[in-house]
Amino acid sequence: MxxxxxxxxxxxxxxxxxxxxxxxxxxxxxxxxxxxxGINGKTGDQYRQTQIIDQSRQVRVQFLSTNSADMVWGFYPKAEELNVHPGAVNEMLFVAQNPTDKPMTAQAVPSISPSTAAVYFHKTECFCFTQQMLQPGERIEMPVRFIVDRDLPIDVKHLTLAYTLFDITARMPPVAHIAKNGG
Structure with missing residues (x-):
């Protein structure tokens, strides 16, 4: 037809x-x-952790944090930078605080610069892997554990790990706390 x-x-x-x-x-x-x-350096999250530490050199890793335009949380690293040995496991804590009177959910998006070195930066644990939900006034410390690969080109002596924090409350409303006493 x-x-x-x-x-x-x-x-x-x-x-x-x-x-x-x-x-x-x-x-x-x-x-x-x-x-x-050469933008938005994605990190090489798949990493073999059997690497030997290169004690002969150090790399300066700088930490930056910004909020997206609609995010009101306090968000910052506990230190501005670390000097690390390639191959060593390192940790930095980031602090987040919800100053509002309502629960909010956030997601952090990382970026590495220079972007050509991003494949040599391996996060083994990161708060950016999951969404963060904070109650009104709640403050948390969130770790990021990372390894700078020994194969990082010798001319790269400085990396920047930057996070942008986004308010995703409207897309992912917080789940109400449910009493666990059987009802």
Whole structure:
């Protein structure tokens, strides 16, 4: 049966398939763009922890924190920088505090610079792996454990680990506390 709507339906189906394919292509396209433009250094989170520590050199790791435009939390690292030996496990604590009178949920997004060195920075534990939900007035210390790879080019003597904190409360409303006494 030939319907006058058939060409429209076919075009819409082609559009749906194209959008589906484009959705899968976004991640590789993003990676290619970041590499080509040298932006948003993604960290190499997959890392073998059997590496030997290079005591012969140090790398300065600077820590930065910023809030997105709509985020009101206090958010900062406990120190501005660390001098680390490549191959050693290191830890830095970041502090977050919810100054509001309502529960809020946040997500931290990391970035490493220079972006060419990002593949040599390995987070083994990070608060950025999960969303953080804080009650009104609550303050927490959140660790990030990391290793700077021994294969970091010798000319790179300074890395910056920067986090941007986003308010995702509207997208992920906090879960109400439920009494655990059977009811």
């Amino acid at each position: 030939n319907s006058p709507n058939r060409p429209v339906v076919i075009r819409l189906l082609i559009l749906v398939v194209a959008m589906f394919v484009f959705g899968f292509a976004l991640v590789p396209l993003y990676d290619v763009m970041c590499k080509a433009l």
